[in-house]
Every structure is written in structure tokens, then in C-alpha cells.
Amino acid sequence: SQQGEEDPQALSIQEGENATMNCSYKTSINNLQWYRQNSGRGLVHLILIRSNEREKHSGRLRVTLDTSKKSSSLLITASRAADTASYFCATVIGGNQFYFGTGTSLTVIP
Amino acid sequence: DGGITQSPKYLFRKEGQNVTLSCEQNLNHDAMYWYRQDPGQGLRLIYYSQIVNDFQKGDIAEGYSVSREKKESFPLTVTSAQKNPTAFYLCASSQRLENTEAFFGQGTRLTVV
Numbered sequence: 398s399q400q401g402e403e404d405p406q407a408l409s410i411q412e413g414e415n416a417t418m419n420c421s422y423k424t425s426i427n428n429l430q431w432y433r434q435n436s437g438r439g440l441v442h443l444i445l446i447r448s449n450e451r452e453k454h455s456g457r458l459r460v461t462l463d464t465s466k467k468s469s470s471l472l473i474t475a476s477r478a479a480d481t482a483s484y485f486c487a488t489v490i491g492g493n494q495f496y497f498g499t500g501t502s503l504t505v506i507p
Numbered sequence: 508d509g510g511i512t513q514s515p516k517y518l519f520r521k522e523g524q525n526v527t528l529s530c531e532q533n534l535n536h537d538a539m540y541w542y543r544q545d546p547g548q549g550l551r552l553i554y555y556s557q558i559v560n561d562f563q564k565g566d567i568a569e570g571y572s573v574s575r576e577k578k579e580s581f582p583l584t585v586t587s588a589q590k591n592p593t594a595f596y597l598c599a600s601s602q603r604l605e606n607t608e609a610f611f612g613q614g615t616r617l618t619v620v
Binding site for chain 1: 518539540549550555597603604608609610612
């Protein structure tokens with residue numbers, strides 16, 4: 398299986414704190430993406446980082462990529478209750494085959 | 508509005524019956540995908556299709572079948588050979604380009620009764 402792994406599996410923080418989640422994967426990739434899933438819904442794309450990039454920002458999101466360690470991290474700064482969701486990394490290989498990680502469940506306490 | 512539509516949202520099936528899940532997109536995407544998600548788990552790839560009349564098995568294709576007769580449609584049939592079909596099924600689509608994102612439907616929750 399190409400599925401990656403994320404940690405922690407679950408994370409609970411207070412509103413205003415930062416949330417960091419990590420993703421490890423197994424193979425060479427074209428890019429790595431992060432998605433968000435609200436309970437019982439489909440996934441929504443958040444950010445994409447290419448294999449030749451090391452860091453990328455989008456609003457309150459910061460993503461890093463270390464291809465030598467086959468790992469990525471997603472940082473959400475100044476978290477809000479509305480950020481409560483599950484977050485998944487997806488590795489993209491062979492052009493556009495998407496393989497998703499196991500997910501991190503984030504709870505932001507108001 | 509452009510998007511990807513899965514139907515039905517909830518589906519109940521008796522053991523031993525085949526059932527087909529619908530997935531339609533009007534994004535003009537060449538590539539489409541089916542994933543299975545179990546409670547508290549990640550997404551596992553069932554089948555994917557890069558172009559009309561062509562599809563490939565993913566990691567967990569056993570007990571499932573697909574067709575891709577039209578660009579817009581990629582139905583998934585859960586057959587009686589699937590031993591544990593109760594799950595949340597997600598359909599997605601993307602362009603056949605590098606560095607592009609996947610767009611997801613809202614999912615179908617299948618329960619075997």
C-alpha cells in the first residue's frame with residue numbers, strides 16, 4: 398500500500414494555540430497535498446507543496462516538506478473552533494495518483 | 508455550478524445483494540477515483556480511471572467493479588463478494604496534470620443490513 402501515516406491520530410488544543418500535525422510517506426512523490434474533512438463530508442483541498450519546495454504558506458497554514466526524510470508537517474496558527482476537523486495528507490505519484498494518509502483528528506476548544 | 512455529485516447519500520443493502528453507487532462530475536476532469544473510508548481511518552483507493560474506457564485497480568479492488576463509459580460518470584458497484592462493505596465511499600476527480608488537486612463528492616454511506 399502507498400498509504401502514508403500521520404501523527405498524532407488525535408489532537409486537542411485551545412482556541413488561539415497552534416496545531417501541528419505530521420505526515421510520513423513511503424515513495425518518491427511529485428507533490429504532497431493537505432486536505433480537510435468535516436465529519437461525514439467529502440475532503441476539501443487546503444494546500445499543495447511540490448517535491449522541489451521545502452516550505453509553503455497559505456493564510457494561517459504553513460506546510461513543510463523534507464523529501465530526504467519522506468515527511469511533511471502542517472502547522473495551523475492561531476487556531477479557531479471552526480478549524481475542528483480531520484486533516485489528511487495526500488502523496489501524489491505517477492502524475493495524478495492520490496494516496497491519502499490515516500488522518501489527524503483536530504479538536505479546537507473554544 | 509461545477510462540482511462532483513455522489514448519490515445516494517445513504518444506502519442500505521441486504522447481504523448478498525449488489526449495489527451501485529453513482530458519481531457524476533461536470534468539471535471536465537479526465538481522472539476519477541473511488542475511495543473507501545472506515546470509521547476513524549484514512550482513505551483507501553479502490554479504483555481509478557485516467558481516461559474514458561480505462562480504469563485501474565487500487566489497493567482494495569477485490570469485491571468491487573467500476574465502469575467509465577462517459578467522461579462525466581464513474582459508477583462503483585459493490586458486489587456480494589465484498590466481505591465487509593459497510594463503509595463511507597468517496598468519489599473524486601482531477602485533471603490529468605501534474606501538481607493539480609483532487610475534488611471530492613460528499614460521499615455515500617453504505618450500510619449492510
